[in-house]
Amino acid sequence: MQHNKLLILVFALVALVQIYVPAKMVYDSEVVLDQGTAYKFRTAPIDPTDPFRGKYITLRFDIDEFEIDTSEVWERGEVVYVELTTDSLGYAKIAAISRTKPYEDVDFVQAKVRYASNRYSTLHIEYPFNRFYMEESKAYDAERAYWDAARDRETDCYALVHVKNGEPLVKDVLIDEVPIRELVIMNNAAAEAAELENSKN
């Protein structure tokens, strides 16, 4: 009987740990959303031949390159810390990139080095928050809307990213201040209405 009680106790412990892992993820994310600073990461046009990823859309940002001193050697996959600030239009801008974590009162995110171009003295980086999950039926249309908006420089297309203590969180993707989910719903509704019109005539 003692043995039994011990097993049950251990199981309860294991169950708590199993709950703790996703719960901590929720807590940390909510903290970032609540207390973090919101940055608008302007999106870059994606090469249309990128493979469609299904349940999420892939994001690429304007600020994924930065001018550097060519005397330094950067390795592919190396972790770097990107200090953020805002430009005159309200979009996120890279203030500096370093190999060490900045001090506490500066907003930064972690990123990985994609490659360094000595010719143009630029460092190309990859942000970890490059996915925005969407419900399956909307994902494809959303990605198309996103591509079109990103390529068209007149449109205001950006990802709203909350940052706290170096932890980033993509809150939403907006095209001309309309959240992309709503935009897709609107587009689909408009398309359906147009079809109805056509079939009537």
Next chain:
Amino acid sequence: MNKKLSTDLSALIEAEIIDIRTAIKIQEFYKGQSGKSQNRLVILFGILGALLMGLGIILIIAHNWDEMSRLSKTVIAFAPLLLGQLIAGWAMIKKKTSVAWREGATTFLFFAVGASISLISQIYNIPGDLGAFLQTWAILCLPLVYLLRSSAGSLLYIIGISWYATEVGWSYKNHSEVYWYWLMLLAILPHYYMLYKKQPRSNFMTFHNWVVPISLLFTLSTVALEMGELMFVAYISLLGLFYIIGTNKFFAQQKRINNGYAAIGALGTTSLLLSLSFDWFWEEIAGHKNTWIEMASSPEGIAIILLTIAAGTLLYFFNRMKAIKNIKPISFVFLLFIPTFVLGTYFPVAGFVIVNLIILVLGLMTIQRGAEEDNLGIMNYGLIILTGLIACRFFDSDISFVVRGVLFMTLGLGFFATNYWMLNKRKTQAHAA
């Protein structure tokens, strides 16, 4: 089926071959047997049912996802996890003796844990690292295997850690992470041992006897760092180790299909040898000039040393009571291969010739054993090995077509001749009897 048995038994009673008491005993025996197979079905359906229910719930929720608030999505993400834990707890307390309950509950909870973590990641768009996710998932579910004594859980765990190992091992990541797999594999071995002791003839044991070697087959490659060619030697030793494990008397009384170790060891060794029988391989390795110290201290080198010692030790302990000629020939291949490899780095031609000779001898010995044991399957397997060897040389060398044609015809004739001779021998033996 019972009707047929009853009619058969009545016929036997009438013919006075068995008496009524024996007939009753026979019926009781078969009833007990079908009880066992029914149990197995219940377990299987329990596991399948749990799987399908889990998937169904996921699909329904996915459809309505967008209309929900973040809070409701989070609640839903935890629901399967909590439900699974309740079911597992119930199984642990009230249904301890039911295999179906334990296995079904563990399977459901296993997937619920994975689902809850990945759902939360999707809700909050948390950047995902597949390797870390798999590792966390596996570690969170490992205790369940021991708490609920679940073999389905164990198999899922092994698959999980193998996926984790290949995910981190085959990408541009930090190489030292691959060693976690071996530690995690160690953690599941007690359960494997328990199966061996308590349920050696069960289906679960058989599944483990296949899943574990297959997992190792994939994950050994993740150890490779700079000296990839050395992995061939490591693999020959690994396959040799598998084969020798398969020759243990534990497997002797079981069906051949239960013996994953022997099957993978034999097939793997012959295929690997065949691919090493090409001269381009030996030209390749002759080019590399590392010192012996460098090779021995590399991860690949250490793998070779450990595997060879393990295989050699088992080879000795399993076979010390047997005469040399009674030991299966494949067991020795790994011992021969290491000096061959060493020689080959200096004289590629020697390596090439020796490997071909090894395959030739293996094929011939297998044919001979097939003839001795009167086993058509083994004999033809030997012939297939020879065919494979000749086919490889066919594509390899610049021998004229005529010679190749003659070789193949000879081989074909050999197939016919040996099979005909064997069947004839059986006929005359049957006549004599």
